[in-house]
Amino acid sequence: MTHAPPRQLALSAQELGQFHAQGYFGPFKVYEVDEMKALWRKERLRLMDRSHAVYRHDAQSGNTNISNYDRHLDSALLADHICRPELVDRVTSVLGPDVLCWRTEFFPKYPGDEGTDWHQADTFANASGKPQILWPGDAADFGGTLTVWTAFTEANEDTGCLQFIRGSHRSMHYDETKRMHYDPDRINRQVKDGMRRGFFGYDYRELQIDPDWTPDESQAVSMVMRPGEAIMFWSTLMHASLPHNGKTDEMRLAFAARYVPTSVRIYPDTDVIEEYGGTVSLERYGAVLVSGSNEGGPNRRLATETTRGHPFRMGPAAAVGAIE
Amino acid sequence: MSNPTPAGRDGLATAAGDAAEGVLAIVHDVLGHDRVGLDDDVFDCGATSLSFVRVLAQIKSTFGVMVHAAELGEATPRSLAAAIGAQPSRPAAEMGV
Numbered sequence: 416m417t418h419a420p421p422r423q424l425a426l427s428a429q430e431l432g433q434f435h436a437q438g439y440f441g442p443f444k445v446y447e448v449d450e451m452k453a454l455w456r457k458e459r460l461r462l463m464d465r466s467h468a469v470y471r472h473d474a475q476s477g478n479t480n481i482s483n484y485d486r487h488l489d490s491a492l493l494a495d496h497i498c499r500p501e502l503v504d505r506v507t508s509v510l511g512p513d514v515l516c517w518r519t520e521f522f523p524k525y526p527g528d529e530g531t532d533w534h535q536a537d538t539f540a541n542a543s544g545k546p547q548i549l550w551p552g553d554a555a556d557f558g559g560t561l562t563v564w565t566a567f568t569e570a571n572e573d574t575g576c577l578q579f580i581r582g583s584h585r586s587m588h589y590d591e592t593k594r595m596h597y598d599p600d601r602i603n604r605q606v607k608d609g610m611r612r613g614f615f616g617y618d619y620r621e622l623q624i625d626p627d628w629t630p631d632e633s634q635a636v637s638m639v640m641r642p643g644e645a646i647m648f649w650s651t652l653m654h655a656s657l658p659h660n661g662k663t664d665e666m667r668l669a670f671a672a673r674y675v676p677t678s679v680r681i682y683p684d685t686d687v688i689e690e691y692g693g694t695v696s697l698e699r700y701g702a703v704l705v706s707g708s709n710e711g712g713p714n715r716r717l718a719t720e721t722t723r724g725h726p727f728r729m730g731p732a733a734a735v736g737a738i739e
Numbered sequence: 740m741s742n743p744t745p746a747g748r749d750g751l752a753t754a755a756g757d758a759a760e761g762v763l764a765i766v767h768d769v770l771g772h773d774r775v776g777l778d779d780d781v782f783d784c785g786a787t788s789l790s791f792v793r794v795l796a797q798i799k800s801t802f803g804v805m806v807h808a809a810e811l812g813e814a815t816p817r818s819l820a821a822a823i824g825a826q827p828s829r830p831a832a833e834m835g836v
Binding site: 665 | 774780782783784785787788791792809811812814
């Protein structure tokens with residue numbers, strides 16, 4: 416029997432305990448600052464060539480460009496990024512050895528842009544009305560995805576960094592079976608509890624289980640990050656972002672990669688994603704196996720290389736992790 | 740592969756130099772400020788992907804040259820000017836502008 420080498424960057428027992436208590440781990444370094452800046456300068460130009468992107472260009476909408484989902488499926492740099500041990504070692508510590516990356520998203524915030532609403536996501540039915548991930552029946556009470564959010568630029572309280580409410584990941588304040596209504600005209604126009612916030616044309620408060628409840632902003636902590644740093648968190652953790660206050664001309668850009676165990680159904684019973692004012696076909700989509708085996712799993716839409724033929728590089732299988 | 744201007748290497752340098760001022764003016768116009776120098780990354784100075792596309796469109800209509808973002812080494816006015824200088828210009832009408 417061949418034993419896989421242990422993952423060098425796996426969470427220690429103490430770090431895992433802290434993660435399970437807080438709902439997040441990090442920030443941690445993935446790239447040096449200057450390395451990240453140099454990589455992103457070049458990649459930003461390359462990404463303007465959408466000829467091999469899996470979603471057509473006409474899926475744009477508002478401040479969220481749905482056509483910028485899943486650029487790891489055509490960009491070699493982003494394909495390598497989601498497979499890096501700095502990410503996957505930590506993800507497998509939490510999810511176990513068999514893991515798929517099912518989504519990546521860019522989160523741009525330009526000078527003057529509003530902050531992001533407080534939110535939690537379980538099935539990701541929030542915007543589309545259809546669950547995008549479903550945990551198996553024996554884990555039906557457990558949902559969400561593990562997100563690794565990497566700052567490609569400075570992400571601080573001026574440019575609009577992430578905010579978390581620690582320990583909030585075990586209890587949902589939002590019901591994703593409710594519907595949010597899309598109105599791009601409200602982008603950058605709403606003030607909520609004294610803060611300019613929105614959700615890319617939606618108002619996430621429409622999903623609140625208790626319409627009269629408000630998040631306790633006194634418990635919010637800012638996650639200040641340099642270019643090349645990342646943070647890993649459950650999507651069920653209460654999270655938001657600050658506005659970009661315009662003190663600098665530089666935009667804030669984050670790249671989020673979302674992971675689930677191979678047992679989770681991805682885009683069940685649908686061939687399209689319809690949200691944020693756009694519709695894209697999943698005909699060229701594939702989830703990426705970043706660790707372990709997909710044997711026995713429910714998902715058949717898989718990608719082993721980008722649309723330009725660059726292979727996704729899976730690292731050594733992880734030691735067995737625990738899902739709590 | 741495009742043919743260089745008839746003046747050869749010196750001609751390329753001259754063409755890029757002539758274009759630099761024009762490119763800088765376009766960038767300033769699209770971004771709405773003049774805080775961008777020849778060697779500044781325009782994205783560090785407030786450009787968005789959309790505004791960069793507008794810059795490329797204005798370059799096309801002004802210089803009769805199609806510059807492809809993915810082929811640029813960096814997003815500076817100097818790099819854009821060099822890309823213009825490396826290509827033969829075509830009349831705007833021929834480019835469908």
